[in-house]
Amino acid sequence: SWVRTILSAGGVGGVLIIALAQFASAAGNRFGAKFWPPRGGLPTLRWLRAADPSRSTAQKNQWYEAIKRLTGLDIPQTVAAKPTEEEAVIEDAIRQVRYQLRGKAVAKMLDLHNGEYGFARNLAGLRCAMLGLAILDAAGCAVAWALGHGSAWGSLINGLLLIFALSMFAWLPAYVERAAIRYTESFFSALLAAAGKPTKEPANKR
Numbered sequence: 323s324w325v326r327t328i329l330s331a332g333g334v335g336g337v338l339i340i341a342l343a344q345f346a347s348a349a350g351n352r353f354g355a356k357f358w359p360p361r362g363g364l365p366t367l368r369w370l371r372a373a374d375p376s377r378s379t380a381q382k383n384q385w386y387e388a389i390k391r392l393t394g395l396d397i398p399q400t401v402a403a404k405p406t407e408e409e410a411v412i413e414d415a416i417r418q419v420r421y422q423l424r425g426k427a428v429a430k431m432l433d434l435h436n437g438e439y440g441f442a443r444n445l446a447g448l449r450c451a452m453l454g455l456a457i458l459d460a461a462g463c464a465v466a467w468a469l470g471h472g473s474a475w476g477s478l479i480n481g482l483l484l485i486f487a488l489s490m491f492a493w494l495p496a497y498v499e500r501a502a503i504r505y506t507e508s509f510f511s512a513l514l515a516a517a518g519k520p521t522k523e524p525a526n527k528r
């Protein structure tokens with residue numbers, strides 16, 4: 323009977339972990355959908371726009387050439403022909419480059435920073451829930467003290483949790499942005515490494 327109990331408890335725990343992971347992922351996607359549009363979109367998209375001043379034209383041309391070599395998509399030519407398709411062609415290019423880089427040795431840092439960004443985004447998506455639970459716990463401690471059943475240790479722990487939740491609520495958006503920038507830097511570094519740098523043929527010596 324104890325074997326069945328352990329197996330059933332482990333099964334329930336596994337289901338709860340999977341459900342929590344799915345909930346965190348959904349919350350992270352919802353957070354990203356609200357967080358990035360006011361900032362001009364994700365850095366992977368924003369840095370490739372011709373009008374974005376944060377990266378030099380020479381750097382963008384290098385990325386455009388690498389993207390063309392890997393995917394066949396010519397971003398400047400497409401934008402020159404149809405300016406309204408800039409967002410679409412950049413998103414298509416990013417999607418294809420991700421597929422081309424998947425599993426390659428040059429994308430190790432990209433995979434690491436992708437996991438870091440996903441964790442930060444999902445955690446930020448849960449920050450309202452964390453803060454709400456911490457406030458409810460603090461309110462419960464206050465009610466317990468009012469009824470004469472308060473615990474000093476419990477109140478101390480809940481107070482620390484409330485401070486932690488408030489800190490995460492204020493700090494996580496900036497952490498998400500930094501993680502996204504690290505991911506974008508790794509993305510373009512892996513792109514250039516996978517496409518190979520253009521080389522000039524040596525001039526013939528006479």
